[in-house]
Amino acid sequence: MKRAARARVPQDGDLLLANTPRLGRQGGLELTARRVLDGLYTGRHRSAVHGSSIDFAEHRPYQPGDELRTIDWRAFARTDRLLIRRFHDDRQIPVALIVDHSASMAYGEPAKHDTALLTAATVGMLAIDQGDTARLLADGRASWSADLGGALGAARLIQVLENSRPTGTCDLAAILRSTADLLTRRSLVVVVSDLLCEITPLLPPAAELAARGHELVVIQVLDPTEVELPESWGRVTLTDPEGHEEPFSCDTAAAQRAYNHAMAAHVAECRTGCAGVRADHLLMISDQPVAQVLGAWLERRRRR
Amino acid sequence: MISFLAPAALGAAVLAALPIVIHLLTSRAATQRSFPALAFLRRAHAGTARRGRLRDLLVLLARMLLILALVGALAAPVARMVGGSGAPVVVIIDASASMQQRHQGTALWDHAIGTAARLGDELGERPLLALVAGTPLQRSGLVPTLDRGGYRALLATAKPGWGAGANDQALALALGLLTGGGDIYLIGDGSRGVVSGIDPQAMPLGVVLHLVAAGGGGDNQGVRSIALEPGVAVLGRPCTLRGEVVNHGASAVTLGIAVNLGDERRTRTITIPPGSSVTVAETFSPARAGELPVAVAIVARDAGASDHLAADDRRDGAISVRPALPVVIYSDADPAAIDGPLKPLLAGLGAAGLAPVVLRGAQVNEMHQVIDDLAVVMTVALANPPTDGRALSAHLLGGGALLQVLVSDADAALSGALAGIDPPLLPLPPVDLSDRRRGLVLGEITLDHPLLDGLRGREPLLRQIEAWHYRPATLGVVATRLLAWEDGSVALAERRIGAGRWLALAISPADRDSNLAALEVLPLLTARLGQVLLPRSRDDCALPCGTTVPSTVPVQAADGRLIPVVDGACSLVEPGLYRAGQRLLAAAIPGLESDLRQVPPPLSGERTRSSTGDDAVVAAATRPLWHWLLVLGMGLLLAESLLIGAWRRQEQRA
Numbered sequence: 001m002k003r004a005a006r007a008r009v010p011q012d013g014d015l016l017l018a019n020t021p022r023l024g025r026q027g028g029l030e031l032t033a034r035r036v037l038d039g040l041y042t043g044r045h046r047s048a049v050h051g052s053s054i055d056f057a058e059h060r061p062y063q064p065g066d067e068l069r070t071i072d073w074r075a076f077a078r079t080d081r082l083l084i085r086r087f088h089d090d091r092q093i094p095v096a097l098i099v100d101h102s103a104s105m106a107y108g109e110p111a112k113h114d115t116a117l118l119t120a121a122t123v124g125m126l127a128i129d130q131g132d133t134a135r136l137l138a139d140g141r142a143s144w145s146a147d148l149g150g151a152l153g154a155a156r157l158i159q160v161l162e163n164s165r166p167t168g169t170c171d172l173a174a175i176l177r178s179t180a181d182l183l184t185r186r187s188l189v190v191v192v193s194d195l196l197c198e199i200t201p202l203l204p205p206a207a208e209l210a211a212r213g214h215e216l217v218v219i220q221v222l223d224p225t226e227v228e229l230p231e232s233w234g235r236v237t238l239t240d241p242e243g244h245e246e247p248f249s250c251d252t253a254a255a256q257r258a259y260n261h262a263m264a265a266h267v268a269e270c271r272t273g274c275a276g277v278r279a280d281h282l283l284m285i286s287d288q289p290v291a292q293v294l295g296a297w298l299e300r301r302r303r304r
Numbered sequence: 305m306i307s308f309l310a311p312a313a314l315g316a317a318v319l320a321a322l323p324i325v326i327h328l329l330t331s332r333a334a335t336q337r338s339f340p341a342l343a344f345l346r347r348a349h350a351g352t353a354r355r356g357r358l359r360d361l362l363v364l365l366a367r368m369l370l371i372l373a374l375v376g377a378l379a380a381p382v383a384r385m386v387g388g389s390g391a392p393v394v395v396i397i398d399a400s401a402s403m404q405q406r407h408q409g410t411a412l413w414d415h416a417i418g419t420a421a422r423l424g425d426e427l428g429e430r431p432l433l434a435l436v437a438g439t440p441l442q443r444s445g446l447v448p449t450l451d452r453g454g455y456r457a458l459l460a461t462a463k464p465g466w467g468a469g470a471n472d473q474a475l476a477l478a479l480g481l482l483t484g485g486g487d488i489y490l491i492g493d494g495s496r497g498v499v500s501g502i503d504p505q506a507m508p509l510g511v512v513l514h515l516v517a518a519g520g521g522g523d524n525q526g527v528r529s530i531a532l533e534p535g536v537a538v539l540g541r542p543c544t545l546r547g548e549v550v551n552h553g554a555s556a557v558t559l560g561i562a563v564n565l566g567d568e569r570r571t572r573t574i575t576i577p578p579g580s581s582v583t584v585a586e587t588f589s590p591a592r593a594g595e596l597p598v599a600v601a602i603v604a605r606d607a608g609a610s611d612h613l614a615a616d617d618r619r620d621g622a623i624s625v626r627p628a629l630p631v632v633i634y635s636d637a638d639p640a641a642i643d644g645p646l647k648p649l650l651a652g653l654g655a656a657g658l659a660p661v662v663l664r665g666a667q668v669n670e671m672h673q674v675i676d677d678l679a680v681v682m683t684v685a686l687a688n689p690p691t692d693g694r695a696l697s698a699h700l701l702g703g704g705a706l707l708q709v710l711v712s713d714a715d716a717a718l719s720g721a722l723a724g725i726d727p728p729l730l731p732l733p734p735v736d737l738s739d740r741r742r743g744l745v746l747g748e749i750t751l752d753h754p755l756l757d758g759l760r761g762r763e764p765l766l767r768q769i770e771a772w773h774y775r776p777a778t779l780g781v782v783a784t785r786l787l788a789w790e791d792g793s794v795a796l797a798e799r800r801i802g803a804g805r806w807l808a809l810a811i812s813p814a815d816r817d818s819n820l821a822a823l824e825v826l827p828l829l830t831a832r833l834g835q836v837l838l839p840r841s842r843d844d845c846a847l848p849c850g851t852t853v854p855s856t857v858p859v860q861a862a863d864g865r866l867i868p869v870v871d872g873a874c875s876l877v878e879p880g881l882y883r884a885g886q887r888l889l890a891a892a893i894p895g896l897e898s899d900l901r902q903v904p905p906p907l908s909g910e911r912t913r914s915s916t917g918d919d920a921v922v923a924a925a926t927r928p929l930w931h932w933l934l935v936l937g938m939g940l941l942l943a944e945s946l947l948i949g950a951w952r953r954q955e956q957r958a
Binding site for chain 1: 335336337338339340341343344345346347348349351352
């Protein structure tokens with residue numbers, strides 16, 4: 001087996017693994033949550049539960065059954081009341097990565113899907129590197145991976161990602177609804193998609209996620225030609241890779257301005273919709289360096 | 305009703321589909337791309353696409369209409385006018401001799417009349433007037449009228465003339481009638497004679513001159529002129545008859561030419577290159593004096609040579625042969641006093657070929673009997689001039705010459721002598737010596753007289769004239785003093801009377817000291833008397849057809865017809881010989897009428913059109929629309945540019 005492993009031909013996943021920036025290790029960045037999330041194991045992030053950390057949280061009146069060592073005797077001496085000292089509990093952040101695998105993600109040079117995978121890999125490995133767990137939904141079977149973490153988590157993450165292929169359609173609203181039902185712990189849900197769909201249907205499940213205590217981050221990946229329609233295409237017949245739309249012929253020189261406005265309005269609507277459900281929105285152009293964009297985004301989150 | 309002059313051009317209307325074809329070709333060449341954001345593009349482009357489709361449709365429509373407008377303009381659409389515009393029309397028909405040519409089996413005149421008739425029919429209700437530009441000028445009425453009766457009557461009776469026509473007079477008359485604007489149709493044969501004397505550039509505002517070529521034009525040969533040398537034929541002395549024969553054809557032609565003088569006829573063959581002329585000269589010695597007919601005629605022609613106007617193949621003329629009998633008459637003065645001055649005079653006349661006959665004393669009275677037939681009369685008098693003014697006048701009017709020599713105190717006697725003769729002469733203007741372009745230069749003064757040519761280079765003599773200073777002065781009413789010497793030894797005056805010439809020469813008597821100047825001057829003057837007294841040549845022995853000549857006796861044509869004499873004159877309309885008493889007259893068609901070559905109208909102007917007969921009729925009945933289509937095309941081009949420009953500005957603003 002070891003011999004076979006040494007003789008293994010480099011796969012796409014190896015390339016992805018090699019190209020994935022390790023923001024935590026190399027850049028000193030940290031994936032933090034703006035909300036108090038709740039991992040299963042002890043970690044480096046403050047959780048919603050009280051536990052055994054050294055960070056004092058609150059006093060609570062003593063109730064029968066409480067351990068006596070938790071009584072704050074100094075407070076009893078001052079107030080003549082039995083109060084229990086409670087401390088915060090630091091837990092892991094459970095990160096749920098959802099990668100849009102629809103056929104539209106195959107568009108662009110580089111393909112948006114590649115950028116999405118790299119983005120998901122970067123975020124996932126950042127979480128794993130800082131001791132958190134990550135789970136992934138990146139194929140059309142709508143099946144989540146197990147929580148990935150620890151030393152093997154990164155390799156498993158890459159393995160799952162490399163099996164993702166952009167085909168068919170992707171019903172993000174349904175995925176978000178199922179995700180809300182699936183996640184029992186408050187998690188950081190990272191959605192990587194081009195969001196070339198109606199935003200309105202996505203908002204209720206996103207709001208439900210937020211209501212259940214999850215923090216939603218939407219990374220919208222678009223190709224440069226989708227942000228600004230190239231005038232140089234001239235008269236062209238365009239087809240929808242997902243097959244929803246009939247082929248459409250137009251002169252891009254004539255349609256460019258209206259389209260650019262419409263796309264800018266759509267991105268703005270996505271940003272506004274995300275803000276409405278207290279989700280973070282990040283626009284990523286597929287020809288931009290992922291590490292730089294994510295690094296800037298993480299820095300902004302840290303400052304907030 | 306709209307029709308097309310070039311309907312075949314309408315086939316090019318299929319080019320209107322060119323923008324659609326180009327559109328389809330470019331659409332078919334559109335590339336296909338996959339684009340995920342297609343729904344956004346479709347929605348966003350929906351509004352602009354509607355506007356774009358409308359704009360594209362308008363541009364397509366403008367381009368198709370532009371092509372159709374250009375094609376329509378090429379097809380030369382015309383609209384048939386109903387009722388006419390009301391502006392008056394004057395139709396001028398060239399009635400010159402060249403209109404008698406035959407073209408394609410039809411007389412050109414008939415073709416012109418047919419064109420004029422169709423014009424009258426096609427011009428609807430426009431007032432109309434016809435002018436037949438012959439001699440005399442004929443008109444269908446006083447002013448253009450709607451009544452076509454006079455118009456048709458004139459066309460039915462008008463005949464072409466033998467003269468050069470009177471197109472310029474007819475045009476002037478038409479312009480006078482069309483002061484408020486209108487159209488003038490000048491129907492001619494398209495030769496250069498049609499437009500001679502017409503300045504189409506000066507058409508007044510509102511008047512359009514239509515030059516209508518009735519056809520014609522082609523090869524023609526004719527006799528253009530007959531000339532006689534010397535200008536007066538003298539009995540028994542040689543004279544040369546010259547006939548200029550022209551070939552207006554496109555190829556060289558060999559012609560047999562007959563030259564007649566009286567009953568004598570000579571024939572020769574000549575070859576004339578195309579577009580040039582050859583002068584045929586034959587020398588005769590008239591055997592009898594009096595009026596003689598002359599003629600030059602084309603009597604034979606190459607088999608292949610064509611001739612469209614036979615009327616100019618013969619040209620008649622008339623000359624007067626005079627007996628050579630110069631007479632020197634002197635009065636009863638002392639012969640010894642005048643023999644001295646007469647000697648050099650007689651020597652000079654003999655050198656000039658004139659045979660002097662001297663009548664002395666009682667013979668003076670015989671002058672009245674012989675003077676009518678003389679070519680030259682010389683009178684010599686000490687004091688008194690010839691007395692019979694009537695005979696002398698007839699002699700001079702007929703082209704004779706009079707040399708009056710006064711041997712006296714010269715200049716002082718000259719004025720009195722000339723004034724003393726009072727023949728019933730025509731009031732001719734004096735010789736204009738102010739024309740100093742050529743001649744003998746005396747200081748700042750130029751004398752132009754052949755008699756003075758012998759003085760050139762004689763500076764001592766000229767200085768004496770200069771010192772006396774030359775002054776042109778009229779003597780009596782018609783005589784002009786030419787020069788006089790300072791010392792009074794010689795004075796010379798000239799008087800032109802009719803076709804004749806009267807020279808008065810005053811010489812000082814021989815016993816005067818100043819006779820030295822006379823002796824030097826006289827040989828120089830008399831050496832040229834022959835040239836001066838007899839005209840060198842006579843350019844044409846015939847009058848142009850249509851010329852009116854004064855006559856007191858009936859004029860008879862060669863075929864015996866009598867030409868009516870009206871107010872003492874009659875008109876020689878047709879070519880040929882006429883006899884008025886003892887006088888022989890000849891009329892010939894103008895030489896320019898032989899030239900039937902079609903020339904491009906030297907006329908182009910805003911208000912001048914040139915066309916053929918059929919085109920003129922069509923143009924008169926229709927109004928061209930092609931220029932409106934061009935205007936429409938320009939408008940469409942502008943609209944297309946504005947549409948595209950507005951679209952691009954909108955984009956730039958956005």
